[in-house]
Amino acid sequence: MSVLTNNMNDTINMSDRAIMEEIAKTGDHPVLMINQNLYTAKADFPNGKLYKKWREINKKMIEYANGKVIWTIPVRGQLLYNGDCQALSEILAFWYPSHKAFLSMKDAPYREENFAIRKEIIEYAIIHRCDGRNPPRVTKN
Amino acid sequence: MDKRNDIDLEKMKQIAASGKDESLLMLNLNRYIAGEYPNGENYTKWREVNKQMLDNSEGKLLFVLPVRGQRLSNGISEQLDEIIGFWYPSHQSFLDMTSLDLFKRNGELRNQIIDWAAVYRCDPSDLAKLT
Numbered sequence: 043m044s045v046l047t048n049n050m051n052d053t054i055n056m057s058d059r060a061i062m063e064e065i066a067k068t069g070d071h072p073v074l075m076i077n078q079n080l081y082t083a084k085a086d087f088p089n090g091k092l093y094k095k096w097r098e099i100n101k102k103m104i105e106y107a108n109g110k111v112i113w114t115i116p117v118r119g120q121l122l123y124n125g126d127c128q129a130l131s132e133i134l135a136f137w138y139p140s141h142k143a144f145l146s147m148k149d150a151p152y153r154e155e156n157f158a159i160r161k162e163i164i165e166y167a168i169i170h171r172c173d174g175r176n177p178p179r180v181t182k183n
Numbered sequence: 184m185d186k187r188n189d190i191d192l193e194k195m196k197q198i199a200a201s202g203k204d205e206s207l208l209m210l211n212l213n214r215y216i217a218g219e220y221p222n223g224e225n226y227t228k229w230r231e232v233n234k235q236m237l238d239n240s241e242g243k244l245l246f247v248l249p250v251r252g253q254r255l256s257n258g259i260s261e262q263l264d265e266i267i268g269f270w271y272p273s274h275q276s277f278l279d280m281t282s283l284d285l286f287k288r289n290g291e292l293r294n295q296i297i298d299w300a301a302v303y304r305c306d307p308s309d310l311a312k313l314t
Contacts, residue, residue, distance in 0.1 A: 051257045058252040075254060076266060078212075115208065115305045119191035122302035124184065126259060130303060133210060167257035170250045170266065178246035178268065 052160060058171060059145075066142040072174030073141050074112070077134040078167065085163035087131045088116065096159040099152045106150040109138040112177055128166065137177050184294050191304060199275040207274055208245070208307035211267040214299040220264045221249070229292040236289050240280035242271045245310070261299050270307055 065071070081087040085096075104111060112135035120127060138144040147153065160167075198204055219226040237244055245268040253262055271277045280286055293300075 052255055053257065053260075054255050055253050058254055061252055062254075074248065076248070076250075080258075113309045115210070115307070115309055117210075117303050117305050118207070119194055119304040120188055120301060121191045121195070121209070121304050122185050122187055122300065124186065124297050124300035125261065127186075127188065128259065128301065133303065133305065164257055166259075167255065168260060169254040169256075170263055171252040171254050172248045172250050172266065178248070 051164065052157065062141045062145060066140065066145060070140040070142055073138050073144055074172040074174035074177050075136045076170040076172055077136065078130050079132050079164060080129055080166035081131045081163050082165045092159060092163050096163055099156050099159065102152045103147050103150045103156055104136055107138050107143040107147045109136055109143065112137050137174050185290060185297065185300065195274045195278060199278055204273040204275055206270065206272050206307055207277065208305040208310065209269045210303045210305050212263050212301045213265050213297060214262055215264050215296050216298045219296045225292060225295045229296055232285060232289050232292055236280065236283060236285040239283055239285055241276040242269050242280060245270050
């Protein structure tokens with residue numbers, strides 16, 4: 043089951059939200075959200091005014107939930123696919139100390155503005171929920 | 184079956200030959216066929232061969248993220264099982280890896296376990312702050 047958010051294009055997966063609410067009640071732990079975004083031409087990624095505005099508001103929302111931006115990775119190309127070939131602009135990783143903290147963002151004062159700007163700048167997006175108990179600590183050796 | 188994007192491969196070759204080659208992150212988004220992940224025989228074998236392939240190249244496994252759910256979508260929605268990040272010091276080092284016999288074996292095993300996948304070529308510069 044899913045519902046449309048304020049942005050008629052972003053669709054929140056309500057089944058997954060129910061799972062998150064259950065985890066928040068029964069055995070909460072950190073969660074890592076991997077955001078795959080393709081931006082509109084209007085966003086003018088990465089230097090456009092609207093894109094930068096969204097990142098500012100997004101940062102405030104994450105801080106409201108005591109979360110952290112782990113990384114922002116510009117995508118340069120897609121070498122391989124097994125299914126549909128979907129272009130992306132950027133992949134961002136946001137870490138939250140608990141599922142409850144993430145869910146608290148529904149009360150964040152910046153939420154409406156966040157979704158309003160997303161409606162302008164997002165052409166395609168998907169957010170994957172990952173276990174945040176052992177977030178990447180990158181070492182190259 | 185995995186399909187190679189020859190346009191992107193050509194770009195990689197151009198970068199490698201440009202005199203301005205740079206490091207890259209290959210982000211693998213994978214959904215496996217039923218019964219393989221995370222303990223299936225072919226999945227386990229693939230991870231072993233994948234490690235051997237990396238050990239025989241300059242590439243490094245940076246992280247493995249099991250995916251637990253999908254929070255939001257805006258467009259076609261594909262469920263994933265796992266996100267894996269591989270780092271290479273240059274585009275040429277990745278291209279060199281493709282000439283290994285282990286690269287071919289790696290691909291054969293992938294074709295036995297992958298239900299859906301995408302491999303994105305990314306700029307890893309933001310990852311430096313994690314080291």
